[in-house]
Each structure stands twice: as C-alpha cells, then as structure tokens.
Amino acid sequence: MEGGRRMTVLGSGIMGHGIAQVMATAGHEVVLRDIRRDLVDAALTKIKWSLDKMAAKGRIPEGGPGEVMSRITPEVELGPAVKDAEMVIEAVPEVMDLKRKVYAELDAAAPKDAVFASNTSTLPITEMAASTSRPERFVGVHFFNPPQLMKLVEVIPGERTSGETVRLTREIVRSAGKQDVLCRKDVPGFIVNRLFIPMVHEACHARERAGAAREEVDSAVKFRMGFPMGIFELADFTGLDVVHKATEEMRKRDRGVVRPHPEVGRLFGEGRLGQKSGGGFYRYGGGNYERVDLSEGLAERFDPLPLIAGVMNNAAWLVTNGASDMPEIEKAARLGLGLRATLSETAAAAGKARVLSELERLAAAHGRFYEPDPGLAALL
Numbered sequence: 085m086e087g088g089r090r091m092t093v094l095g096s097g098i099m100g101h102g103i104a105q106v107m108a109t110a111g112h113e114v115v116l117r118d119i120r121r122d123l124v125d126a127a128l129t130k131i132k133w134s135l136d137k138m139a140a141k142g143r144i145p146e147g148g149p150g151e152v153m154s155r156i157t158p159e160v161e162l163g164p165a166v167k168d169a170e171m172v173i174e175a176v177p178e179v180m181d182l183k184r185k186v187y188a189e190l191d192a193a194a195p196k197d198a199v200f201a202s203n204t205s206t207l208p209i210t211e212m213a214a215s216t217s218r219p220e221r222f223v224g225v226h227f228f229n230p231p232q233l234m235k236l237v238e239v240i241p242g243e244r245t246s247g248e249t250v251r252l253t254r255e256i257v258r259s260a261g262k263q264d265v266l267c268r269k270d271v272p273g274f275i276v277n278r279l280f281i282p283m284v285h286e287a288c289h290a291r292e293r294a295g296a297a298r299e300e301v302d303s304a305v306k307f308r309m310g311f312p313m314g315i316f317e318l319a320d321f322t323g324l325d326v327v328h329k330a331t332e333e334m335r336k337r338d339r340g341v342v343r344p345h346p347e348v349g350r351l352f353g354e355g356r357l358g359q360k361s362g363g364g365f366y367r368y369g370g371g372n373y374e375r376v377d378l379s380e381g382l383a384e385r386f387d388p389l390p391l392i393a394g395v396m397n398n399a400a401w402l403v404t405n406g407a408s409d410m411p412e413i414e415k416a417a418r419l420g421l422g423l424r425a426t427l428s429e430t431a432a433a434a435g436k437a438r439v440l441s442e443l444e445r446l447a448a449a450h451g452r453f454y455e456p457d458p459g460l461a462a463l464l
C-alpha cells in the first residue's frame with residue numbers, strides 16, 4: 085500500500101464516512117466534509133467504532149485507530165476542505181441537481197489540477213463532468229456498501245476523462261486494498277447494477293409467471309446460480325429505496341435497460357424498504373441481520389432459466405457495447421454480488437440452446453426487451 089496523498093471526501097453519510105475510513109487506513113490524509121458539524125461528528129464516531137472493531141481483529145496497520153483517526157480532518161466549509169486536495173471523492177445524495185450544484189462550487193474552490201471522483205451509482209459521469217471546467221480530470225469511482233468491507237470499486241471514465249486520471253484513480257483505489265474493474269463506457273448502471281437491478285425486476289416477473297413462492301425463487305438463485313443469498317433477499321438487504329432509485333435513474337438514461345415490475349415501486353411507496361425498515365419483499369423481526377429460510381429442496385421447485393438468461397444477456401450487452409469484457413464482468417460479479425460460481429459456468433450448466441430459446445420465447449410473449457443481444461451466442 086502506498087498512502088500519503090491528500091484527498092477530500094464530500095458527504096459523510098453511509099458511503100462517505102466509509103470511504104474516508106478506508107483511505108485514512110491506507111495512509112492518505114483525508115478531509116471529511118459535510119454541510120453540518122453534527123453530521124461530520126457523527127461520522128467520526130462511526131469511523132472510530134469501526135476502526136476499534138477492526139483493531140480488535142488485528143486488521144489495522146501499525147499505529148492503530150488513533151493514528152488512522154489523526155489522518156482525518158473534519159470540515160464544514162468547502163474552501164478549506166478542498167484547498168490542498170489532489171483528489172475529491174464526492175459522496176453526496178444521488179440527486180442530479182444537487183450534484184451539479186456541488187460540482188459548480190467545487191470547481192471554483194478546488195485546485196485546478198485536482199481530480200474529481202464521483203461515487204454515483206447511476207448518474208451519467210459525462211454529464212456531471214461537463215458541469216465542471218475539468219472533464220478530463222473527472223471520473224466515476226463506484227464503491228460498494230459497506231466500503232470498509234466490500235473489495236470492489238468500479239472505475240468509470242466519462243467521454244472526456246484522460247488516461248492519466250484513470251491511471252491515478254486506479255492507483256489510489258488499489259492503494260486502499262481494493263480491487264478495481266474498469267467500466268470502459270459510461271453506461272447506465274455501469275457493470276454491477278446493469279446485472280443486478282434488471283434481475284430484481286425479472287425475478288418479480290418470473291415468479292408471477294411461474295406462480296412460485298418467493299422462497300422458491302430465492303432458493304434457486306442461491307443454490308442454482310451461485311448467489312450468496314436470494315435475489316429478493318439481496319434487494320431487501322441493499323434497500324428497496326436504493327433499488328427503486330437506481331431503476332428510475334437507469335431508465336431515465338435508457339428506457340430499455342430494465343423492465344420494471346410494479347411491486348418494487350409499490351413496496352418503496354409503502355415505506356417497505358427491506359431489512360432496515362423491518363420489511364420489504366420479506367418481513368423481518370427487527371433483528372439487524374436476519375436470513376430467510378432457503379433450501380436446496382425449495383430450489384428444485386423453480387427453474388431460474390429466465391434469470392440466468394437475463395443476466396447473461398446483460399453481460400453480453402456490456403461486451404457488445406464495449407463497456408467491458410467477460411473476465412472483468414466475472415470479477416465484478418464475484419466481488420460486487422458475491423457470486424460463488426461464474427456467470428459463464430451457470431449459463432453453461434443451463435445450456436446454451438436453452439438460454440437462447442428462453443429469451444426468444446420471452447421476446448415473443450413480452451416484447452423486444454428480451455431479444456437476445458447479438459453478442460450473446462458467442463459468449464455461451
């Protein structure tokens with residue numbers, strides 16, 4: 085690990101405080117900025133708690149939590165927060181108008197050569213970059229929640245991002261012990277959400293068509309697709325607000341990315357946001373982390389073919405459109421979704437002809453959304 089760079093994290097919420105922690109742990113000097121002092125203070129308390137927990141497990145470098153904390157400077161004023169920054173990592177709420185406003189202020193306040201890195205999950209990098217005077221020094225850097233534990237970071241250049249900006253960003257990401265994948269084009273959902281978000285909706289459609297129980301679909305996803313948990317469980321764990329918002333933003337960019345199922349929007353509208361609100365697709369008893377009962381027996385009662393076909397079709401779309409290649413997609417799926425089997429292994433077990441004919445059958449019944457990508461056959 086090579087630390088020692090000066091960076092600023094904007095936003096000390098769920099993602100920002102975690103990113104500040106991993107960067108300070110890696111030896112970088114971090115200014116953590118939020119709009120109110122109490123928010124930054126609460127973030128520092130969370131970071132200290134997390135560092136103490138990691139130290140107890142022997143996972144903090146020499147110097148311990150105290151030394152890591154000494155590398156994090158809390159700040160509320162934007163000017164002082166960014167005046168020495170080599171990189172600014174932005175983790176403010178996922179609202180385009182707010183991001184634009186933040187970048188306008190930041191562009192005026194930050195050193196001219198500072199790189200701006202947005203942790204957006206779904207907003208267009210190129211468009212945000214265009215609202216600054218430095219689109220060549222603007223990049224997407226998509227950490228996963230929680231940043232302290234999740235190894236994957238997607239790095240996404242916008243249309244005008246320079247090679248040097250991408251190189252520096254990857255170096256910094258790796259310095260923090262993370263593994264990066266390059267999403268070569270600024271496409272809706274980047275790599276992981278391009279696979280994950282459509283699959284949540286497809287699971288709703290497929291369950292309805294098959295008249296299956298939710299636990300049957302989830303068991304098949306877990307035991308026959310190599311997921312660490314079911315897809316409904318994963319959506320509940322991620323938060324249905326996050327899933328719903330990502331769906332909307334991805335569809336704003338391209339209507340054909342997701343075939344939305346009304347259940348996701350309905351649950352969101354009812355405030356059933358998943359684990360954190362005590363209920364989403366499933367109901368939870370109030371415990372922090374509660375697993376649904378899934379089994380190999382239940383997995384036999386639902387054929388996950390439509391889900392396998394859908395996820396592979398999206399992988400093919402990413403390859404056909406020059407956003408990624410199969411080894412990088414497999415890496416992203418393994419580290420970002422926790423898959424134990426590769427997508428290719430799962431598709432091969434299902435059978436090439438069956439995957440293709442499933443998509444053709446679905447396209448005939450439900451429209452063009454399901455048409456096989458022209459590059460899919462070559463990937464199977």
Ligand SMILES: NC(=O)c1ccc[n+]([C@@H]2O[C@H](COP(=O)([O-])OP(=O)(O)OC[C@H]3O[C@@H](n4cnc5c(N)ncnc54)[C@H](O)[C@@H]3O)[C@@H](O)[C@H]2O)c1
Pocket residue numbers: 094095096097098099100117118119123174175176177178186203204205206226227228229326
């Ligand atoms: N939560 C996730 O699972 C997740 C995962 C990956 C990426 N993201 C992305 O990370 C970004 C942040 O999401 P989050 O979940 O951490 O949100 P959050 O609401 O938990 O935190 C955002 C923080 O930004 C602060 N803020 C608002 N305006 C600001 C400004 N002008 N300057 C500095 N701080 C400001 C808010 O006060 C808040 O503390 C979003 O773009 C989101 O899409 C979220």
